[in-house]
Amino acid sequence: MENNNSIISENEIPVIIPKRLMVISGHPDDEIISCGGTMLKYQALGSEIFVVVATSGLGGYAKIEYKNEIANQRKQELELVRTTLKCNIIELGYSNLDVNREKISEITNLIRDIKPQVILIPHYSDFHRVHRNLSLIAKEAIYHCSTGKAYGGSGRNWTPLGVYYYESPSCKFQYVEGSVFIVVDIEKYWSKKKEIFNTIYLSQKEVLERVLEWANDTATFSTSAAIARVVFKFEEDESVIRGFLGLAEYFHTVVIKVKDQFYIPHASILFNLVSS
Template structure:
């Protein structure tokens, strides 16, 4: 019975987060729907990527990271969860973790990341670990000293992604960090204020997503993601683009505060 109640409680928490995320997106649209997005190009920068799960570094922003690679920009990826999909069977969870670590290592090698950090927090339960996650992200920011952080948008339709956004907001503001946050889309499209042309990187991005074979068994992430990138490119008359909400740490905190305040 305790296990059932814990599972039910997690489902309720996730449902509340999904509803509040939708309300956040509506509120943001009202504030920004008249603002056009701008097509921008990556510049020289130290790049930190906060990926809730293994594959969240390449699906939302793989093309952009390939452009950073072309510039020789140092890039660190922080994988937040253990990517075990929250499986109840310990052995099955470990097998999946091992597989996804190997897949992410292949991607990291191909992308020439300077470093990869694994925090190994429990997959599907980050809402319970936001405070310690924030502390650990502060340590990463102090150590790596990024100029730009890529992380999930607060309204993205996954509780782990929302928890990562809240932790990033707290960590960057607490540190007085002065760089730019580029919030990305995975499970929920956002209202972007910047886009990056990845037309020349789309084919390689598709190949890299395919390296996560364990995640491609029941759904084609590559086709879906490149379809979204193709759609994003229409606005700026380019073949493929990745969309982001670019803002300061304090602006990002305002957005994440809305996620916690919009209680049904």
């Protein structure tokens, strides 16, 4: 049978815009830190954005009165994200991210209801337990909503077209074995992303510097391990390269810049990008 969904193109690769894009975030702010530019970019292209926030992000605060204050501030921050990004925010309010049937059921049914074409989730090897466990829960939920009848799914199957792990400060992809890489160039949205993070996430001020440093990362990396050189052709402008300088968000890989050299780690090979 003919497949009417295919396009033959000669000069350009068509860009497919997901009608609905879902970002699953462990704490309020993970979505901006890891996917903010991507959300802004795809929203501008016409996607409807759904941010699912698992916890209220209060893990580190012991004193009750301080906790309430921070909780209120974070609520206001999320409200600002909602209005600034014009996205839908779904707060799950989990107090922990223990992997269990209740959470898997809730997220499975959320995906069935919203029907996102693309889902962005944390990486399963993230050092932060909340991120890591959320990744496992999300993976299992996506499996159930794509294939099974579990958790009331009869006749409600939904298979997303793409699921991607996003990079976070606690899961940098140069350390992830066998990286598959997709780089979303967010140059046009970088300043907006910074502005949102600067103005909205006041409770995260101390994190900001570290995160921005990470985003502009000039990672120290043993370049003597580079065993393959690939000729990298510069684009007409240098937006691609600038993307590598932290103006991009990385999905399951990273391009490392050391001085004026660029490297891509892939499995045990370090590719050195050489300007043509």
